[in-house]
Structure formats: structure tokens, C-alpha cells
Amino acid sequence: MPQLAPPLPYSSPASPWLQRLFKPFRRTGQRWRGGIKLADHKALSNQTPIQQIAVKGLRIAVPLGDGRRQVEPCVVAGQQVLKGELIGRGEPMSLWAHASTSGRVAAIERAYPADRDQPVPVVIIEADGRDRWIERQPVNTPQNAAELAQFSLQMGLIGLGGAGFPTGIKIAGSQQSDLLLINGAECEPFVTCDDRLMRERADTIIAAADYLSRVLEIAQVRIGVEPNKPEALAALNAAVAATGSRVQICRLPHRYPAGGQPMLVKSLSGRTLSPGMLPAEVGVMVLNVATLHALGRAVFHGEPLVSRVVTLTGDVDKPGNVEVPIGMPVPALLAAAQPRDQQRGVQVGGPMMGRELSHPNAVISKTSSCLIVRCDDLFPPRPPAGDCIRCNRCVDVCPMALQPLKLYAASQRADRITLQQEQLAACIECGACSHVCPSNLPLRDSFRDAKRELLAGARQ
Structure with a gap:
């Protein structure tokens, strides 16, 4: 270490x-x-396990893109779909879209992702509440970077840490890398979705790290975690010990923004990521810990990326972390958290790099990590400039x-x-x-x- x-x-x-x-x-x-x-402010939401939320009767709006890249729908209104079923595809290097729950396609229209300023095309699915999966066949495990890159795009994998860069494109450009770094810093205040994921699903994270390092022929793998997550550090170390993995679990400096990509690369490798440089240019590949977990679910279980863990926190009676389908309506999530007062608005993402909720009826996208109901105690009004x-x-x-x-x-x-x-x-x-x-x-x-x-x- x-x-x-x-x-x-x-x-x-x-x-x-x-x-x-x-x-x-x-x-x-x-x-x-x-x-x-x-x-x-992490103790507000990191004390309880990840929960599930019932979706029966909800209209789930699955984005067919993120405002920068879109795919064409391959379903029509009235069609019945299963969870994980392909609903949008495009060019060879595009991200495919999948139904995040089972139900009936009600429409193809536009909606606001929670963390975007502009609406994007979506497939509206009226959830039947059964959450029935497609038949998940054993995966022909990709054996090299090219196969894994294409597989990741077809499974809709993107960076879940916020930037949303397609994982397949990142893998395709990793041939010169000799170091794999996994970002478990989660340095933003309030946000605890990665913390709970590391505590509860460390075995999948470590298995996915070992698999990815073999495919990419990268000998060194390091996961960086801030020391304010002792349970996550312990869970990851226990998973490493149980499997004999060579993954190194490293403590990052406990200061913000330790999870920024240039900071993470510097902390865990000593290499300098100059402005304008990509990590691959200094021999490094970087993935968020939640992205790595999603990659593991895709490779080991044939599951495309159709859900994510979201932190619900702030001025609410029931804070915590919930695993929700992509396209979940934000109002339904906020209702589950039971806000005390929403007059100060809702923050999407952390208070430092996040933004105000784009639209009151926005939906959760793959990069929506956290919803914070603001109040004066936690978010004092900013004095005039x-x-x-x-x-x-x-x-x-x-x-x-x-x-x-x-x-x-x-x-x-x-x-x-x-x-x-x-x-x-x-x-x-x-x-x-x-x-x-x-x-x-x-x-x-x-x-x-x-x-x-x-x-x-x-x-x-």
C-alpha cells in the first residue's frame, strides 16, 4: 500500500x-x-443497509441518452417488456439502453434527467410491479479488451461517479495502462451510496477488479477510500483476504476533493495528470467503484446497467440509500424519504459539485447519485457577493x-x-x-x- x-x-x-x-x-x-x-454529514444516511422501493404503477422513464449521445428506440407503444430487455440501440460505439423494470411501453417522449439541464428522449414504461427479468443466459465472458469494450457498450455501462463517460470507450483506450485505480473516495459531503455499496457488495467489487486486471493484463490494482469509511475499508480488506486477491486497499487523504481524477491518480500512483491529459497517457485506467460493481454484475450475471444506488438525505425523516431503476421519478423517491420541507429546493449530487434539481418531474439517470433536501441548517443562505x-x-x-x-x-x-x-x-x-x-x-x-x-x- x-x-x-x-x-x-x-x-x-x-x-x-x-x-x-x-x-x-x-x-x-x-x-x-x-x-x-x-x-x-454522512452519518445522516449511511447507518442503514441499501433498501429497495416498490415501483408498481409508476411510469419509469428510461433515458435513451444523456443529452450528448442518443440511441434509437427499438420498442413501440403498447409493447410488453421485461427488465433488462433491449429498448434502444445505435451505432457500434454507442451505449445501448435497457428496460429497468417490467411492464408496458406507454410512450416514447422526452423527459428531464435529474442532473441535466435539457430533456432527452425516453421510453416510458408503466411498471407492473413484478420486476420480471429477461432470461439471463450465461455470459460468454470477454477475454480481451476489444471484446470487453464492445460488451460494456452493449450492457449500457457508463461511469457512475458523475461524468458518465462510457466504460467501453475507456476500456478500448486502456492498452498502454499498467495500473488500474478504483475510485472509492466519495469525498462529497452527504453522499454515501458508494460507501454502502462497498460495505455490502465488496465481494463483487473485488472479483470484478481481479477479472478486469486479467483481461487488460494489468498487474497492479489499487482501490482508494477515504478513512472516514472504516466499515467499507474493512469489508474490502476482508473480501481481498477471503479470495487471495492481489488488489491493494489504500487510504486516501481525508480532504476534499480527494476523489477528483487528478488527485486520485497522484495519491495512488505518484503520477501527474496534467491539464488536458487522459489517465491512459500516464499508464493509468480509472473507474468509479460503483462502475466496477456494475461491470461485475454484467460479466458474472448477464445484467445490463438498469439500476443504481441513490442517497436520500438532508431535511428528511427517512434518510438512507435506495437501489432504484434507471428512470425512477424523483417525486416518488422524495416521497419515500419524507421531506420535512422542500421550500429551499433539492440538490442533485453533493453540495460542492452537484446542482439544483433540473425539473420537479425529473427522473433518475445513471449519473444521479444523491438527492439532498435543503434546509437553512444544512445549507445556510449564501450572503450577497x-x-x-x-x-x-x-x-x-x-x-x-x-x-x-x-x-x-x-x-x-x-x-x-x-x-x-x-x-x-x-x-x-x-x-x-x-x-x-x-x-x-x-x-x-x-x-x-x-x-x-x-x-x-x-x-x-
Whole structure:
């Protein structure tokens, strides 16, 4: 197991108010610079096992894409489908879509995924409540990277950590990798779906890691987990011991954003993932732990990706983690959590990198990891933004060694040249800069908007 340097003593800022606001980590003695300590609020939802939710009578809206890539439906209204049945397919390198429960196809229309701003085509299935699977035949286990890449696309596997990159495409580009890294950090506050998955299904995760390393001919496999998940660490270590696996279970630094891809690569390999570089360029393949679990279910049991674990937390009476079909209506999930008050809105994903629920009738997508019902105690109203005082605190905590104050000024001027020169594309949108800004500047949101504008300009 790689030995990680302990945190350095923290030198507090002059103001006690600022001292309560943030705790920056300096670059000396750390495997990666910057980052902040956050109250994790994970005990709200990680105390109980993953639960199932009844879907009978619900209209499950299975996305046929994520807004960037779509496939064509291969079912029609009125057709009966089984769970796992193919309902959408496209080009050879496209992600196939599958029915996430059994029932009748009611319509093919558009709906909002919970974590997207625009509606996408969906297949509406009226759930019959039986959750009947297709006949799952023994899988002809893929024996090389090319076979596994195609198989993963046909099984609809994507990154479940948030970015949603197709797993098959990642596998296809992994030929030069000599290190497989599994991201179990789950460093965002409130979110605990991966924690519970590691605690309860460690055997599948380790078996899938061993299988993937054999197929890709990668000798070294490391799973990184933050130390605030002792039960998950113990479960993974027990699974390794029980099977004689060579997978290494590693403790990551307990600071945000330890799960960011450049930070994870640095922590677990010592290699530097420079802005614009893909992990394969430094000989590394990275998968989220939930993605690896889904790969195991697909390879070992012939199950396409039709469900995911979602954290329900915040100002609710019944917090916890639930495994739900892809396309589950958000209102039905919130009803199960029993919100006390939704006037402050619902956050999708963690409070740092997540976003406000896109539409009140949105549905769970493959990348929807968490629903947080906001309240003033957990999400205090943000004070009005002031003027930048050039304190450099945003620079201190930026894990990508950027200059957020320069990027913010350039974004306000719509200065595309400066945004590119200051490497806006390297920003991972972790929000650490916004969190520590004493002037309450919306830094992260400004960078996110500026990226969209640059991309739109490049397409014109």
C-alpha cells in the first residue's frame, strides 16, 4: 500500500470567522496541493443497509441518452417488456439502453434527467410491479479488451461517479495502462451510496477488479477510500483476504476533493495528470467503484446497467440509500424519504459539485447519485457577493494549481483568450474556491458557465 503523507499542521488565518470558514492544506509534504476539510454529514444516511422501493404503477422513464449521445428506440407503444430487455440501440460505439423494470411501453417522449439541464428522449414504461427479468443466459465472458469494450457498450455501462463517460470507450483506450485505480473516495459531503455499496457488495467489487486486471493484463490494482469509511475499508480488506486477491486497499487523504481524477491518480500512483491529459497517457485506467460493481454484475450475471444506488438525505425523516431503476421519478423517491420541507429546493449530487434539481418531474439517470433536501441548517443562505479582495485563498485551495481570481475576472469580461491562457479547461469544478471565498463570489458557477460559452463558441 502506498504510504501517504500525513496532513501538515494547519496555520489559521487571522480572522476567527475565516478560521471557521475553511482549513486550507498547503502544498509542502502533500501528494497533491490544495483542498479543504469539510463537515461530511454522512452519518445522516449511511447507518442503514441499501433498501429497495416498490415501483408498481409508476411510469419509469428510461433515458435513451444523456443529452450528448442518443440511441434509437427499438420498442413501440403498447409493447410488453421485461427488465433488462433491449429498448434502444445505435451505432457500434454507442451505449445501448435497457428496460429497468417490467411492464408496458406507454410512450416514447422526452423527459428531464435529474442532473441535466435539457430533456432527452425516453421510453416510458408503466411498471407492473413484478420486476420480471429477461432470461439471463450465461455470459460468454470477454477475454480481451476489444471484446470487453464492445460488451460494456452493449450492457449500457457508463461511469457512475458523475461524468458518465462510457466504460467501453475507456476500456478500448486502456492498452498502454499498467495500473488500474478504483475510485472509492466519495469525498462529497452527504453522499454515501458508494460507501454502502462497498460495505455490502465488496465481494463483487473485488472479483470484478481481479477479472478486469486479467483481461487488460494489468498487474497492479489499487482501490482508494477515504478513512472516514472504516466499515467499507474493512469489508474490502476482508473480501481481498477471503479470495487471495492481489488488489491493494489504500487510504486516501481525508480532504476534499480527494476523489477528483487528478488527485486520485497522484495519491495512488505518484503520477501527474496534467491539464488536458487522459489517465491512459500516464499508464493509468480509472473507474468509479460503483462502475466496477456494475461491470461485475454484467460479466458474472448477464445484467445490463438498469439500476443504481441513490442517497436520500438532508431535511428528511427517512434518510438512507435506495437501489432504484434507471428512470425512477424523483417525486416518488422524495416521497419515500419524507421531506420535512422542500421550500429551499433539492440538490442533485453533493453540495460542492452537484446542482439544483433540473425539473420537479425529473427522473433518475445513471449519473444521479444523491438527492439532498435543503434546509437553512444544512445549507445556510449564501450572503450577497462582494468584491474580490485579492486574498489569494482561492489560489491556496485550488487542487489544480489554477488562478481562480484571474479566471473569475476573465469570465466577467467574457475574455476568451485569457480564459484559455489561464487553463479554464483544467478546472474540475470542485467548488473549493467558492467555499473559501470571503467575498462569497460564485467562482465555481462562473467557471462552469464560461466553459459552456467557450464550447458553444467552438461549435459555431
